[in-house]
Amino acid sequence: MNMLDSKVCIVTGAGGGIGSSICQAFVSEGAGAVIAVEHQRGTVDQWKVGCRNMNHIFPYTANIENEQEIKDLVHNVKKKYGKIDVLVNAAGIEYNEQIGMINHSHIERMFSVNVFGLIELLQYTARVMMRQKEGSIINIASVVGIYGNPGQSVYSATKGAVISLTKSASKELAHSKIRVNAIAPGLTDTKMIQNISKEILDSRINKIGFERMASPEDIADAVVFLASDKAKFITGQILGVDGGTIM
Amino acid sequence: MNNKERYDRIVNEIFELNGMPINESMTRGNTEKWNSLLHLTFVTAIEDEFEIMLDTQDILNLTSYSAGLEIIDKYC
Numbered sequence: 001m002n003m004l005d006s007k008v009c010i011v012t013g014a015g016g017g018i019g020s021s022i023c024q025a026f027v028s029e030g031a032g033a034v035i036a037v038e039h040q041r042g043t044v045d046q047w048k049v050g051c052r053n054m055n056h057i058f059p060y061t062a063n064i065e066n067e068q069e070i071k072d073l074v075h076n077v078k079k080k081y082g083k084i085d086v087l088v089n090a091a092g093i094e095y096n097e098q099i100g101m102i103n104h105s106h107i108e109r110m111f112s113v114n115v116f117g118l119i120e121l122l123q124y125t126a127r128v129m130m131r132q133k134e135g136s137i138i139n140i141a142s143v144v145g146i147y148g149n150p151g152q153s154v155y156s157a158t159k160g161a162v163i164s165l166t167k168s169a170s171k172e173l174a175h176s177k178i179r180v181n182a183i184a185p186g187l188t189d190t191k192m193i194q195n196i197s198k199e200i201l202d203s204r205i206n207k208i209g210f211e212r213m214a215s216p217e218d219i220a221d222a223v224v225f226l227a228s229d230k231a232k233f234i235t236g237q238i239l240g241v242d243g244g245t246i247m
Numbered sequence: 248m249n250n251k252e253r254y255d256r257i258v259n260e261i262f263e264l265n266g267m268p269i270n271e272s273m274t275r276g277n278t279e280k281w282n283s284l285l286h287l288t289f290v291t292a293i294e295d296e297f298e299i300m301l302d303t304q305d306i307l308n309l310t311s312y313s314a315g316l317e318i319i320d321k322y323c
């Protein structure tokens with residue numbers, strides 16, 4: 001028996017490193033359907049080829065910043081599968097800028113994707129889960145949302161908001177037996193770090209007890225656990241997956 | 248059964264009118280039973296009956312019997 005047998009899961013940010021690893025881990029654990037939400041058509045197809053159980057992964061293009069598209073996504077999944085067991089909010093964008101040089105449009109975009117879009121998807125999905133009287137919502141936050149980090153004031157603020165939202169939503173939805181948790185990854189080896197200089201990257205790796213970055217698979221493994229019934233009594237928690245990072 | 252008849256059946260059931268005539272001027276303000284919990288049950292019943300998903304704004308605007316009819320007309 002697998003950890004996610006026959007579960008219907010929505011994963012946003014599926015075109016990215018963490019999101020794609022989560023989708024692959026879910027189907028490996030027997031998920032019945034993984035709706036892999038991508039911002040740009042074709043990004044899921046790029047990694048889906050050759051993936052085990054790929055016929056259980058269904059790419060879905062939607063703009064997380066658009067409420068109508070979010071509603072259509074939830075409604076379409078509900079109509080097709082009759083339920084939504086798991087929602088993973090992994091879509092996110094990051095601009096690293098020093099105070100005094102923070103671009104206002106980047107502030108708006110980061111909050112729009114990382115926070116506002118997440119809230120809308122959470123509340124539409126929760127309405128389906130409330131009828132089922134069960135469900136698991138997992139938000140991808142970040143260690144910088146807990147500890148802060150130079151050059152990431154706005155990004156960390158968005159992730160701090162995700163953490164607070166997770167805690168409040170878990171309390172509000174507990175009576176419907178909907179679990180809401182967050183993963184707080186440390187530095188993770190994805191495309192998002194490509195623009196960080198080697199010097200800064202090395203200094204950040206030096207702060208990790210395990211002396212390496214997390215792999216997207218490390219993050220996905222923790223998400224699988226929270227999505228599964230093994231975590232059936234866990235809600236409102238922020239699980240750090242950071243290899244012992246000291247910030 | 249037309250949309251109004253289907254809607255009336257939901258209203259009758261959710262507000263436990265036991266077949267009594269519906270007061271079509273009923274609102275959240277003048278209907279004691281219409282609390283926030285019942286509101287979501289009402290929304291769910293409408294969505295299931297008409298196979299629709301209401302916008303969040305529609306849920307907020309569903310403040311009276313007549314508003315409910317207008318919202319259903321928008322979707323169906």
